[in-house]
Every structure is written in C-alpha cells, then in structure tokens.
Amino acid sequence: MAKEMIAMLLAGGQGSRLYALTQKLAKPAVPFGGKYRIIDFPLSNCVNSGIDTVGILTQYQPLVLNEYIGNGQPWDLDRLYGGVHVLPPYQQASGSDWYKGTANAIYQNISFIERYNPQYVIILSGDQICKQDYSDFLKFHKEKGAEFSVAVMEVPWDEASRFGLMVADENDKITEFQEKPKNPKSNLASMGIYIFNWDILKKYLIEDEADENSENDFGNNIIPNLLRDGRNMYAYHFDGYWKDVGTISSLWEANMEVLDPEHSGINLFDENWKIYSRNSGMTGHKISCDAVVENSMITDGCRIEGTVKHSILFAGVKVEPGAVVEDAVVMGGTTIKAGAEVKHCIIAENVVIGANAVVGAMPTDTEKGVATVGSGIYIGDNAKIGPNAMVNNNVKGGEEQW
C-alpha cells in the first residue's frame, strides 16, 4: 500500500551555537516551552496534518533523542505500517558513511522511503518552533502542479540578506534562488521545509551523489540543480509564527513569547492543534503560601516557595524560599536554592543553583546577555554568574564567572 506523503525530519544538527545546551544532546532534543522539546513541534505538525510516517535523521549525540522518541507513542506515531523511525547512518555492503549533508542524509535512506512508495516526500527541519498544517502545503503543491515546493516567510527587507531567498513570479513560481545574497531581489526566506514529488527527488539525489564536487546539501546543490533544469518550482507562503531557535538569544526569546500568546503568535493552548510530548509523569505543581508567581508558565512536579516572575519552569523545578527567578527559562529537575537570584537566563536540566548565588542579570542599555548554564552543572553557594557567561563546568561556592 502506498502512502501519499511521508516526512523526513532532519535532526542531525549539532546546534553548536547553543553551546552549553547541546553538549550532550542534539538540537531537536533541546527542551522548549515548559514541557516540550523542539522536535515535538514538527512531529505534532505531522500527526495533526495526517502524516503517519516520519523518518528522523540523526547523527549528532542521538542518545537523548532516541530515548525521547522511543516507539513514537506520545505522538500517536506507533503504527503497524509507518510510524516514526529514527534513522542514523548505517553500514551497507558498499561501505558506510556519516551523513555528508542534508541531501546525502536522504540519499542514504532512499530504501527507507521506497518501502512506503510515497507520491510526495516532505523534508522538515528539527530546529524550528512553528505550528504549520502540512496538508495545506501539500494541497498547494498539488494545485500548482509543482514538482518541488518550498515554504517561505516574508522577512523584513533589511534582514533578507541573512536568509536563503526565493525569487518568485506573481503565480508563486520560483525563478531564482539566492543564498544569503548581498543584494536581495526578494524577501521570501526559505523555511527549509520542502515538498518533493518522490520520483523527482530520487532522481536528483542520485544525480547529486554522483557529483563529486557537490556538498550534498539541499540549499546549495539540489535546489540550484532543479532551477537549472527548469523544474516546476513553487513558493508556498506561510505567515504564522515561525522561529529558528538556533541561538541562545532566539531560544530564550521564543520561550518568552510563549508567555504572551495574545501578541507573539505562538499559542500552545490550541485545542485544535495540540503539541504532543513525552510526559514527565510527575504530580501537579505546588505553590506555597509565601510564594509569588507572576506571568509565568509552570508545569507538573514544580515546587515554588520563592518568587517567579515572567519565567518558564519545566517539570520538577524547585524554587526555594527567598529565591527570585525572573525572565528565566529553567529546565526540568533544576533546583534553585534559598536566596538565589536567577535572572534573564537559560538554566538547563538538573542544575543546582546554590543558596544566595546570582545567575545572570536583567538587561541594561549596554548589557543584554542571556546567561546560560549547561545541564547537570552545580553552581555553589554565593557564586556569581555574569550575564554573558556560558557555564559548562561546575562553579564552586563564592566563585565568579563572567
């Protein structure tokens, strides 16, 4: 039985610009929004769009991601035929290779795709926060009679040169592709989400693999080749919330935007488009008599005895009496001891912030850094972590790191 469309999710990114947060896990596994990980967004989008077969291409630090995905049950992707499959590089009779580029990753899994004999393949990226209906995208692809479609966002003209840009005519047909150009001719930025007719994709993957000079990358090789051959290529306009959370500041910002769904556009409270995740299984959270909680998101297992303002707390975070958490993203299992001040920062999982320690600072005109503490780190009592610090190693009591 053929599937109409299956999804291939590129999740091999190291996310090196997230530094301390991606030392032990791949970028798609980075926690987000109180109880999610980044990969929950594309996976939930798939299920909500009716896609029941997803291949996840992993390469960098896959352990956390593998365990998290498991059999795919939390996303309803445990299926008899299809479902979610984690696809690391593997050894074949002809030899073995790491995934050399995004296109090569798909190339090495042609046989996986062929098992489902799909008409269309959607290529997704595992590092974006976005709620998107891929079935609407497919409808567009079919209506245009396209062989390739790419989802694009309009970006401000002065920022356009940071993106891969699609130049399209009035029928949305793509005429040119500019990768981070100095003089942009368009402000339609590629979101890195593509729909291909499978026969076309397969042909170009094989051709690309044969080209020794190719970087085996969709943006640099496959798309230019499609253009060269005058294929039917269309740009699908998406105007919902979309955020690439590839940097500490964009990750922090996207988390903060969750606190203001009325204005920011990312609404996790949408009954019709739920974001699924693997559950912590902890009991309800508890806010004590003397605690202050303002404008925050708090989830299961949290115990709040201090002050929490404009922050996102993940499962099992403990805030002891007198501690102050403000403008902060605090990931699961972290304890903030009495009197500590945690401000304008990202604290990863299972961190201990010692009593009266200070981490980060509210931004000033000159200083806007987001302090970051990696997972499992111990920050000693009375230690001080500056607003630009990136903490990868334990900090002893009373010490400072800037």
Add this chain to the structure above:
Amino acid sequence: MVNSNANALGILFPNSYDSLVPELVGERLMASIPFAGRYRMVDFMLSSMVNCGIDNVSLIVRKNYHSLMDHLGSGREWDLTRKNGGLNIVPPFAEKTVKVYNGRVEALSSILDFLKDQKQQYVVMADTNIAVNFDFNSMISEHIESGADVSIAYAKEEIPVSARQATSPNRGLYYTLRVEEGDVKEIYINPKDEGIQNFSMNIYVVGREFLIQQIHDAFVKGYSYFERDIVAPQLGKLNVHGFLYDGYLARISDMKSYFDENMKLLDNTNLDALFDPSPIYTKIRDDNPTRYILGAKVKNVMAADGCVIEGEVENSVLFRGVKIAKGAKVKNCVLMQDTVVEEGASAEYLITDKNVKITSGKEVKGTDTFPVYVAKYQVV
C-alpha cells in the same frame, strides 16, 4: 527465566464503597473519582501494583464503568499492555438468572475459571477508595513468612464520624481488627468505637488455590461477602495475618473526607508521603503547562497542567484545565477538570465536578464543615 515480577496477580473492586459518595458517583464509580489534581482513585492501587511487579490485574466492575474504561484504555500508561496478563476489565455477565454481584464472593465467582488458569501463586485484592502508595511486596513477603492463609492490611485510624453515625446498612461494610502479635483474632463488622482502631484497608493477600477453593465453597452456600462470610467465621480455623501499614493514606469515606484529603495534599509533607515512594501513573491529557497571567495571585495552591489563572486563588486544588478569570476569587476549593470561574465570580469551600461553570459575578459559598458540591456540567 529471569523473573522481576511478583508471584501474584491483582484484583481490584472499582465499585466498592460507591455508596459513600453518591454525588461523585452519579455518572462514574469510586475508581474513577478524580483525586489530587491529575489522578483518579484507581491510579493509586493500580500504580502500586505495577511498581511491585504485579502486571496481571483484573478489575471486576459492577456498574457505571464507562468513565473507568475511558480512563484506563488499554492500560498503556500503567505499563499494563502486556501479552501475558496486563489489564483485564471484567464487566458483569448479563444473564437472566444471575443478578449483578453484590459482595466480593459473587464478584470473584464470576472469574473463577480465569483464576484457575493463572500461573501466579498469590492473589492480592483491594478496593479503590484509598489513595495510597502501597508496597505490596513487603505485604506478600510477610504473608509468606507468617505462613498465613489470608493477610489483611490495616492502618491505625479512627472510624470516620459518618460511618459511626450511620444508621442505614446501605453504606456498606467496614471492618476493624483485633490483632495479637500479627495474628488477627477478631474481625468487628461496622463497629461504632471511638478513638484509634485497627482499621482494615480491605487489602488482602491470599494463595490463589486457597482463594478458588474458598470462593467455590462460599458461592455454593450463597455467601456474599469475603470478610463477613468467609474470613470472620473461620478465624479459629484459618491462619489470618494482620499487616500493619503505617505510611500515608487518603481514605474517601464521604464528601467531607474527599474534600479534606484533597486539601491535606497542600501540605508538602503529605504530598511527598503519597507520591515520593514510587511513581503514580495516570492517563495523559497532553495539556500545555499552566499559565499564570499578569495579575494572578496564588497562595498555597496545587495545580495540574492546562490551567489558565488570571484571578486570585488561595488554599485550593486545581485539576487539569481549570480556568480562573480576571477578578475571580477562589478560596478553599477543589475544582475538577475544566472548571471555569468567570470574571468577578467568587467561590469558597466548593467542590466542582468536571466542566462546571461559575458565571460572571456569582458568589458560591460552602462552609469548612460542609463544602458545597456542584455536579458535572452545571452552570451556576
């Protein structure tokens, strides 16, 4: 074969003590009464069994069990989707000549053939009116060491006032024990004594073969109740062991105790005592985290995921998806799933069932000795 499982199967009686909280079981049964923010009563016994390696659990239901079926599904959340054993819901077998069962004897006799086919040496049985993180393994080992025919778990508790004052026999049977050096010497049925008693938790460990024999004999004689008709009359003949449970437990014996036991969990010591020993599993709802909007004032509150809080909340337990609008005041309340308290409304000493709406500006008040209950889907 490596065996990490207990050599016991579990049987739960989800309808036991339904009559104690008629309001709450209008459209459900004791086992599916929501408790502690995100759980149902059945989750506690079920999780305790699973955590002790009991992965063959039967629930013998009697009536109103739709909500329980919905909650349990295939048993996946409790890791009970097993090829061997797993979750087994036994509905009443509809026959013209057979009435729906009353006591445990009739209930068990309906699954005698099933019991004969099982491999486990022991059977643990429990009701679902007690929320407890119970260590069945230590009870089973004590049962084996003592060489008892039957073990009964009991706790040092007072008999609830409502039970002592009850005049109608319809409230069901409860038992206290006289225990000497671990041996149960006497079982008192529906006693009215004041002060701390050896209050039976109705948790039993028995040999499977022994149980089959006893149930068979009792059914033939037309007996209904396991404790009253089998164990109590045979105390001289059988070796009946008392297992003292001295940990935390929350017993639902009337509306007041339902309210109080929820409220007691606002104390971290109690909350930890109930949840820390081992995890309690429940159905996943995929709610977003709870959102506290600017202007919310929260003091001493336990809340599950999916709530949106903009008003004032004090000393309350909020279940999943509760919405408290701007200017609303909630104090000393237990608000079940998806309760909505609209702008400017005020609620005090209230138990709201699922999907209740307190409309704008309304004031609803109970008292500390008599919390007001608002039924499912009601709009105030």
